[in-house]
Amino acid sequence: MRLALSLFILLFCLNLSAEKGAYQNETSAEKNERMAWYTDARFGLFIHWGAYGVLDGEYKGVKQKDPKGEWVMNYLKIPTQEYRDSVVSQFNPSNFDADIWVKAAADAGMKYIVITSKHHDGFALFDSETSDYNSVDASPFKRDIIKEISDACRKYDLKFGLYYSQAQDWYHPGGYKPDSRWDISQEGEWSTYFKTIVNGQVTELFTNYGAVSLLWWDSGRATQDKELADSIGQALVKLQPNIIVNPRLGGNLKGDFQTYEQVIPAVFSQDYNELCLTHNRSWSYKASDMEWKSPSFVLNSLVQMSSQGGNFLFNVGPDPMGNFPPQTLETLAYIGEWMAVNGEAIYGSEKSPFYKTDWGYCTRKSRDNNETLYLHIKQWPQDGELFVKGLKNDINEAYLLDGKYELSTKREKSGVIISGLPEKAPHQDISVIALTIEAPLDVDPGYIHKNKSGSIVLQANQALFTIKPQFDCIPEISGNEGDEYIDNWKNKYPHPRFINTGNAAHWQVEIDAASEFKVEALVATRNAQNVVSVKGKNTFYTTLPNTGDISHFQFVELGTISLKKGINTITFSGGKKDQNWDYVRLKYLNLTPLK
Ligand code: FHN
Numbered sequence: 001m002r003l004a005l006s007l008f009i010l011l012f013c014l015n016l017s018a019e020k021g022a023y024q025n026e027t028s029a030e031k032n033e034r035m036a037w038y039t040d041a042r043f044g045l046f047i048h049w050g051a052y053g054v055l056d057g058e059y060k061g062v063k064q065k066d067p068k069g070e071w072v073m074n075y076l077k078i079p080t081q082e083y084r085d086s087v088v089s090q091f092n093p094s095n096f097d098a099d100i101w102v103k104a105a106a107d108a109g110m111k112y113i114v115i116t117s118k119h120h121d122g123f124a125l126f127d128s129e130t131s132d133y134n135s136v137d138a139s140p141f142k143r144d145i146i147k148e149i150s151d152a153c154r155k156y157d158l159k160f161g162l163y164y165s166q167a168q169d170w171y172h173p174g175g176y177k178p179d180s181r182w183d184i185s186q187e188g189e190w191s192t193y194f195k196t197i198v199n200g201q202v203t204e205l206f207t208n209y210g211a212v213s214l215l216w217w218d219s220g221r222a223t224q225d226k227e228l229a230d231s232i233g234q235a236l237v238k239l240q241p242n243i244i245v246n247p248r249l250g251g252n253l254k255g256d257f258q259t260y261e262q263v264i265p266a267v268f269s270q271d272y273n274e275l276c277l278t279h280n281r282s283w284s285y286k287a288s289d290m291e292w293k294s295p296s297f298v299l300n301s302l303v304q305m306s307s308q309g310g311n312f313l314f315n316v317g318p319d320p321m322g323n324f325p326p327q328t329l330e331t332l333a334y335i336g337e338w339m340a341v342n343g344e345a346i347y348g349s350e351k352s353p354f355y356k357t358d359w360g361y362c363t364r365k366s367r368d369n370n371e372t373l374y375l376h377i378k379q380w381p382q383d384g385e386l387f388v389k390g391l392k393n394d395i396n397e398a399y400l401l402d403g404k405y406e407l408s409t410k411r412e413k414s415g416v417i418i419s420g421l422p423e424k425a426p427h428q429d430i431s432v433i434a435l436t437i438e439a440p441l442d443v444d445p446g447y448i449h450k451n452k453s454g455s456i457v458l459q460a461n462q463a464l465f466t467i468k469p470q471f472d473c474i475p476e477i478s479g480n481e482g483d484e485y486i487d488n489w490k491n492k493y494p495h496p497r498f499i500n501t502g503n504a505a506h507w508q509v510e511i512d513a514a515s516e517f518k519v520e521a522l523v524a525t526r527n528a529q530n531v532v533s534v535k536g537k538n539t540f541y542t543t544l545p546n547t548g549d550i551s552h553f554q555f556v557e558l559g560t561i562s563l564k565k566g567i568n569t570i571t572f573s574g575g576k577k578d579q580n581w582d583y584v585r586l587k588y589l590n591l592t593p594l595k
Contacts (some may be wrong), residue, residue: 022215022245023234023253035256035272037159037213038244040348041111042306043339044161046276046315047101047149048116048283051083051091051123051139053320056287067470069286069317073121073170077182080122080171084138088123091139096322098145102152104324108332109339111347113153114161114216114313117146117205119284122171126209130200133171150209161214162205166198166229167222167250177222190224199232206239215245223250246274257311264301265308266464266506267569273310277301278317279328281470285317292327293469295334296429302335302346303376303430307361309351341402342432345374353443354390355508356464360430364441371441374401375418375433380425386433389415390444397436402426407433414444447510447567456517456591458507458570460484466573468502475503483587485524485553490583498529498582500574505586507570514565517591519558521572524585526550531575532584536561536568541575550583560594 020026021034048070055072057064064075073083105113118124124134126146135141146162153160169175173188175197181187206212215237223229230251237243247255257272264275279298280289298314305312316328324332339346349363353373360378364371375388395409398418403426410417418433425431450456460477461484467474478487491501519534521544528546533539540559547554561570572589574581 021241022237022243022256023230024238031256034242035244038112038257038272038311041159042311042346042349043108043110043302044112044114044159044311044313045105045108045110046114046163046283046313047318048119048163048315049145049318050116050119050121050125050284051088052119052121053285053317054087054090057282057289067281067286067289068284069282069289070116070119070121070284074182079183080185083121084123084133084171088133088138089140091123091135091320092141093318093320093322096141096143096145096148096318098148098152099155101318101324102149102156102158104329104332106156106158108336109343109346110158110314112159112161112214113149114163114214115146115149116163116165118165118169118201119163120165120168120170120176120219122165122169122175124201126205128201128204130204131172131197146205146209150212154210159213160209160211161216162212163216163218164198164202164205165218166194166202167217167224168219169193169197172197177224191228194225194228194232199236202236203239206236206243212240212243215240215243217246217248217250217255220248220250226251260310262468262470263502264304264467264469265310266466266504267508268308268310273305273308274313275301275305275310276313276315278315278470279325279331280317283315283317285319285325287319292331295331297469298331299335299338299429300378303361303363306346306349306363307352307376309349338427338430341427342374342430345376345401345432345434349374353441353445355446355448356462357389357446358461359386366439366441369439371437371439373435373437373441375435376430377425377433378430380431381421382423384419384421384423386418386421387415388418388435390446391416391435392442392444393437395435395437397434399434400426401432401434409435447508449510450593454593456509456511458509458572458589458591460486460587462507463505464507466502466504466506473501475505478585479587485585485587487585489585491581498527498580500531500577500579500581502574502577504571504573506572507589508567509563509570509591510567511563511565514563516560516562516594518560518594520590520592521556521558522553522587522590523547523556524550524553525583527582529580530582530584531579532558533571533573533575534558534561534589535571535573536563538562541579544584550585553585553587558589561591 052070059076127136127144128134150160174190174193233249244256258270260275280291282289302312352362361376363374398407398409407420473488473492475489479485530544533541
């Protein structure tokens with residue numbers, strides 16, 4: 001009797017616990033609790049590794065055009081058996097050591113790892129009973145890579161996450177969009193593939209490797225049966241009750257966070273957000289891809305994402321022998337050195353209370369009755385003083401995180417003056433000042449407001465930028481003080497047809513009543529093909545005239561937007577993905593109320 005009762009209680013609790021978590025009904029407090037480690041972590045390592053690394057984006061003398069090395073089988077239409085016999089059969093990374101990889105991530109200050117357990121080529125990096133197309137059965141390496149990585153994550157106390165390509169699979173029958181297959185062996189029912197390969201392999205991954213903290217589905221747009229994906233996805237995550245999932249399952253179920261891929265966003269639309277970014281231009285290793293982002297650019301991306309309350313998943317593509325590229329090791333070491341001094345300003349930090357600052361970024365920590373602001377200074381003051389506009393609190397303590405070097409502060413009407421800064425910045429890129437404050441924090445965020453005439457002027461140097469470093473030049477502010485303009489907003493690569501660079505400028509304005517505005521811009525262009533979109537509550541598209549050349553500015557009426565009462569984000573960007581964009585300089589937008 002006692003056994004039956006305890007079994008009933010166990011099953012009842014299991015069932016209850018199964019009702020909370022990813023894809024289940026849970027309160028926001030329950031979700032926040034499940035996401036707590038993710039917010040604390042802020043910084044993780046994405047690992048794209050597989051047989052594709054053996055090829056440098058080239059096969060039988062033909063080079064792929066797109067930078068993504070992990071797509072070589074698709075881009076060069078390599079037949080499945082040929083890819084298995086001549087590429088997978090070469091995958092023998094004799095230098096692979098999970099301990100070295102995971103320790104490098106831990107030393108860089110990273111708190112979680114997401115590794116490709118199976119990418120689109122269908123080749124799994126774990127010992128799968130579901131399919132023998134895996135590193136143990138189909139390659140000379142004969143090792144379970146996922147097991148070795150999961151063990152090393154437990155050793156170094158990093159959360160273990162898995163990337164799994166559930167919608168696209170170029171090897172197993174049915175695993176890709178019917179109209180995109182190139183080998184007869186790929187023919188089959190997608191739902192059969194999903195119920196057998198996906199359901200089987202993810203069950204194995206969730207059963208055989210201990211706690212899996214994060215699941216990174218991919219290519220949701222290729223999911224061919226949304227209801228099937230939802231039902232299997234919802235059942236699978238119950239095997240890992242505390243797991244968090246990204247939004248790319250492809251069904252109707254919402255994920256736990258928004259993913260920004262190769263796009264560094266300036267404004268978020270969801271509560272949890274993650275940037276994933278390649279180090280060069282390919283997710284996987286590609287020997288010829290030497291377009292490495294600098295260590296300071298990667299550090300800046302981490303700090304910027306943290307200042308917006310987001311996570312940064314930085315990608316490495318290990319080489320076919322199992323080594324991290326030297327450029328990645330150098331960057332991880334650079335960031336690790338910075339994090340060893342300044343990590344407290346990143347881990348568990350919340351978004352900045354300021355709209356924008358002219359000295360760098362800000363992160364925040366609210367604990368009990370205390371507030372701490374971390375000022376990430378990029379432009380180090382030469383006069384030993386820093387003015388923090390909009391901060392209205394008295395400061396308890398002010399100090400450099402590096403060496404706890406004490407500073408003085410003086411509260412003024414419009415902000416706080418921090419003085420006693422050393423002449424030399426503690427760090428060449430970003431130096432951090434900590435301010436401890438008794439709650440409640442009292443800050444004027446600095447949103448843009450109407451001027452005396454009732455118009456709103458959005459200056460170049462007040463803009464926040466969403467950027468796509470992958471393919472584009474990064475907009476920057478040029479010109480003389482008081483006459484600045486957004487510059488460098490053009491395509492990095494000469495393109496037969498100008499394409500939308502994907503960059504965007506945003507301004508956040510606060511108004512006291514919902515209103516309609518006429519939008520005008522002072523721009524300079526060199527051809528009449530630039531399509532822009534302007535977004536408020538509504539979005540409109542228009543084409544800019546050719547102003548003669550990129551130094552000749554002309555006042556242009558763009559259209560009208562409506563804004564709501566309160567805080568609005570106004571966005572000025574290129575048009576749709578394939579609409580023209582050559583080179584635009586912008587001095588300001590002028591919004592004039594219509595009535
Ligand atoms: O097609 C994949 C790509 O190879 C890579 O894995 C990225 C990483 O987020 N996801 C897909 C492209 O969106």
